[in-house]
Amino acid sequence: MSDSAITYTLYIQADPSRVWQALTDPAFTRRYWGLSFETDWAVGSAMDWVERGARTSDPAQVVLGCVPDRLLSYTWHTFTPQWAAAVGIGEELRAELARAPRTKVTYEIEPVGDVLARLTVRHEGFEPDGTLIGMCGQAWPRLASSLKTLLETGAPLPEPDGTPPS
Known part of the structure; x- marks a missing residue:
């Protein structure tokens, strides 16, 4: 992790097409991430995030x-x-996150x-030492581990309290 980017590389016992499916198929993302993306995955297409009943849309939220x-x-x-x-x-934290520059996530999959x-996740463009990089820096290891665990065992990691992901 640098002051403006987070990079993780992990090895997953699955072929690249299965990793791709886990990153793009809403049935998979809901299982390990608790959300789904609604998009056609064409470059320039909008992406709606659907999490816990809330739909997040924005013209700058794109593939x-x-x-x-x-x-x-x-x-x-x-x-x-x-x-x-x-x-x-809370609203104060949400407003702080909303003021931060928009960041970018890139996944590279290699057989x-x-x-x-080999899956490399790079999340970049953070405000150095900002709240968002701190939050994402804590979330990405668990998210990546849950994706790996799901693909290798058929079940994602449980939540810290032992319950299945929401």
């Missing part, structure tokens, strides 16, 4: 790059009052042998 089984990139989401209420974030994929 930046898409090469199936290899690369996916998009702008990080918009912090609306509806999203904040759905996930239990390693026959049944292993």
